[in-house]
Amino acid sequence: MSELAKKYDVIIIGGGPAGLSAGIYTARARLSTLLIERAAIGGQIINAGKVENYPGYADGVSGIDLTQAMHQQAEKFGVQTLYDEVIALEINGKDKIVKTPQGDFISKAVIIAGGAERQKLNVPGEAEFTGKGVSYCATCDGAFFRDKTVAVIGGGNAAVTEALELTKFATKVTLIHRRHELRAAKIMEEKLLADKKIEILWDTVVLEVLGDKLVKSIKLRNIVTNKESALDVSGVFVAVGSQPATGYLKGLVTLDAVGAVITNDRLETSVPGIFAAGDIRSGSIRQVVGAAGDGAMAAINVGKYVSG
Ligand code: NAP
Numbered sequence: 001m002s003e004l005a006k007k008y009d010v011i012i013i014g015g016g017p018a019g020l021s022a023g024i025y026t027a028r029a030r031l032s033t034l035l036i037e038r039a040a041i042g043g044q045i046i047n048a049g050k051v052e053n054y055p056g057y058a059d060g061v062s063g064i065d066l067t068q069a070m071h072q073q074a075e076k077f078g079v080q081t082l083y084d085e086v087i088a089l090e091i092n093g094k095d096k097i098v099k100t101p102q103g104d105f106i107s108k109a110v111i112i113a114g115g116a117e118r119q120k121l122n123v124p125g126e127a128e129f130t131g132k133g134v135s136y137c138a139t140c141d142g143a144f145f146r147d148k149t150v151a152v153i154g155g156g157n158a159a160v161t162e163a164l165e166l167t168k169f170a171t172k173v174t175l176i177h178r179r180h181e182l183r184a185a186k187i188m189e190e191k192l193l194a195d196k197k198i199e200i201l202w203d204t205v206v207l208e209v210l211g212d213k214l215v216k217s218i219k220l221r222n223i224v225t226n227k228e229s230a231l232d233v234s235g236v237f238v239a240v241g242s243q244p245a246t247g248y249l250k251g252l253v254t255l256d257a258v259g260a261v262i263t264n265d266r267l268e269t270s271v272p273g274i275f276a277a278g279d280i281r282s283g284s285i286r287q288v289v290g291a292a293g294d295g296a297m298a299a300i301n302v303g304k305y306v307s308g
Contacts, residue, residue, distance in 0.1 A: 004080055004105075008034045010302050011098050011107040012079075013086050016043020017288045018278025019113035020070035021295030022302075026111075027077035029303045034105055035074065036098065038085035042067035043115045044242070044279070045288050047139045047158065049165040052187075054288050064139070066288070086114075088248055089274070096273060109302045112249065112261055112269070112276040113295060116242035116286075121153060125209030126238070133215025134236045138162040141235070142169045150235035151176055151218060153206055159239035160184040160192050166237065167197040174231060176201045178223065201231075209236055244280045256282040267298040273305055 010026050012019045015037030026033045040046060045063035052060040075081065088099040089110065096110045118136040120126060126134055135141040138152075142165055150170045152163040155177035166173045175192065180202045182189050192198055201220070207228070208219040217232045244260040253269040253276070254262045260282035267275045277294035279286050284294065 014113035018291035023074035023079040025299030148234040154239035
């Protein structure tokens with residue numbers, strides 16, 4: 001990787017589809033671009049073993065392959081990548097100062113594309129056993145549960161995607177949902193219901209995660225009958241929604257009631273020169289194709305902003 005400069009035309013925070021798409025556009029506009037990613041390139045979609053709704057891939061594509069290709073494309077056009085966490089964003093006149101543990105980087109414009117992070121269940125044992133059986137990423141941790149039994153908590157697209165992904169490794173996957181109806185896309189629901197390795201526990205909530213060094217079981221309650229039960233599992237995958245990753249932005253840009261960044265129709269935030277794209281943006285459709293579209297739109301408007 002070429003050495004990083006301290007000043008850029010634009011800094012993109014987040015290496016998911018929104019940030020990568022933005023980078024492809026800013027780099028092609030010959031704006032010097034630094035993309036900062038705190039974990040792995042790809043964002044939340046790396047959890048999807050197969051993305052079937054991104055246009056152009058009739059047979060589907062894995063979330064990892066799709067975003068790796070986007071990253072290669074962005075770097076080919078000149079985007080530089082820094083793997084680190086943005087801890088603060090400050091304004092000094094027209095300069096934007098992006099602070100990381102590796103130092104400060106200055107830019108004329110910023111695109112906030114940090115996506116969303118998984119919500120916690122907030123039950124006893126969840127925090128204690130995180131990394132010891134409790135996980136928020138089937139693609140990252142699924143292989144640790146080869147020939148074991150696991151539970152997935154949630155009833156949205158993320159939970160269904162994780163359950164299907166986990167059937168590659170686990171002998172049995174129990175999806176535990178607090179209602180009797182899924183929130184996921186119908187085509188995903190059909191796949192879930194057709195999979196012989198997956199069992200669904202409806203109207204059920206998790207009360208506690210139990211184990212010694214590693215997870216051994218979960219305590220459940222059926223909310224219709226009020227009956228409590230235990231389920232032996234080695235893994236608990238929590239997929240109960242996500243929250244925009246905007247902790248470091250509070251007090252700088254205007255956020256909505258759930259903490260997502262409010263933008264205008266140019267995807268500009270309340271601070272001139274700071275744009276937002278993808279799942280972190282208030283009103284996002286939270287789909288890869290939407291994130292990629294947001295990235296392009298933010299980048300084009302950054303071009304206009306930078307050239308005055
Ligand atoms: P989501 O759609 O908000 O679903 C969250 C699920 O978790 C809901 O079923 C909810 O139950 C349940 N839940 C929430 N809090 C809970 C709690 N405390 N205890 C137990 N269950 C709880 O979130 P998501 O599945 O993470 O998806 C987020 C966004 O990304 C969505 O817009 C989704 O469409 C998108 N996404 C898309 C794909 C795809 O297209 N393939 C894949 C993944 C994510 P209720 O239903 O009762 O509210």
